[in-house]
Amino acid sequence: KFNVSLPVGGNDELGELSVAIRKLATDLERMKKERNEFLASISHELSTPLTYLIGYLKVAMRNELTDEERNRYLSIIAEESNRMKDLMKNLMDLAKMDEMSFTVSKLKFPAQQFIEDIYRLVVPSFDLKDVKLHLVCQQDFQVDADPVRLEQIVLNLLDNALKYSEENTTVRLEIAKEKQRTVISVKDEGIGIPAEQIDRIFEKLFRVEKSRSRTFGGSGLGLAIVKELVEAHGGTIEVKSESGKGSTFTITI
Ligand code: ADP
Numbered sequence: 001k002f003n004v005s006l007p008v009g010g011n012d013e014l015g016e017l018s019v020a021i022r023k024l025a026t027d028l029e030r031m032k033k034e035r036n037e038f039l040a041s042i043s044h045e046l047s048t049p050l051t052y053l054i055g056y057l058k059v060a061m062r063n064e065l066t067d068e069e070r071n072r073y074l075s076i077i078a079e080e081s082n083r084m085k086d087l088m089k090n091l092m093d094l095a096k097m098d099e100m101s102f103t104v105s106k107l108k109f110p111a112q113q114f115i116e117d118i119y120r121l122v123v124p125s126f127d128l129k130d131v132k133l134h135l136v137c138q139q140d141f142q143v144d145a146d147p148v149r150l151e152q153i154v155l156n157l158l159d160n161a162l163k164y165s166e167e168n169t170t171v172r173l174e175i176a177k178e179k180q181r182t183v184i185s186v187k188d189e190g191i192g193i194p195a196e197q198i199d200r201i202f203e204k205l206f207r208v209e210k211s212r213s214r215t216f217g218g219s220g221l222g223l224a225i226v227k228e229l230v231e232a233h234g235g236t237i238e239v240k241s242e243s244g245k246g247s248t249f250t251i252t253i
Helices: 013-060 067-098 111-128 147-163 195-200 210-216 222-232
Strands: 107-110 132-136 142-145 170-178 181-187 236-242 246-252
Touching: 013 067, 067 222, 107 111, 111 132, 111 142, 111 147, 111 170, 142 147, 142 181, 147 170, 147 181, 147 222, 147 246, 195 236, 222 236
Parallel strands: 132 170
Antiparallel strands: 107 142, 170 181, 181 246, 236 246
């Protein structure tokens, strides 16, 4: 706890200093609270799958299981372990970004090639779920960004668009140039985000309803990472969404 009480006030310089110090103390107190909440969420995120893992391991070790049953349990264990690995990787990414020890290496590259490569990479998972992926690139131009980071951003947005879409809907991926800037949008016709929660989706570990995560998987870190990466480029991210109708994420860098 920070206890700051300075016996000064008024409008002189010492008075201003005491106000500034008090504000600093409140900020520190708030940061400490946020950090503790974040740590509590992380331990929860990690202990839930671990509890399942231990449960499945105990079952898989039973002698009376058939090979087929044992294999089924082992593949669930493998899947859950992979999810935990992804979560750890995302956490490490965020930690690096917080420390600013990660860098954005901008270079110029053609928009069309970039977006077509991404399209080819993800289209099989869209086909698997019977969601149509529609690519729009009206004209080629040079993008000025870190291609690895930008790919990470777009893949994250596409991953969400697919995850929160029903079959036989369309996701539209568009890249365009607007006043020397690159605008990429990902528009889906999925379940949408309730208006009262839309401001929170970029927070670390935030998910719209906890039950969604059980149905759809995910860690609630994807958009926090996307936002940090976009901001590291000096860019912006915007979201428009309507519950039950779909969402559009637009980044400008
Ligand atoms: P998650 O790994 O849970 O998807 P994200 O940080 O990527 O985490 O997203 C945070 C939350 O925002 C998600 O849990 C989901 O509820 C909501 N969300 C993100 N993208 C979409 C989308 N395209 N459609 C509907 N909801 C979305």
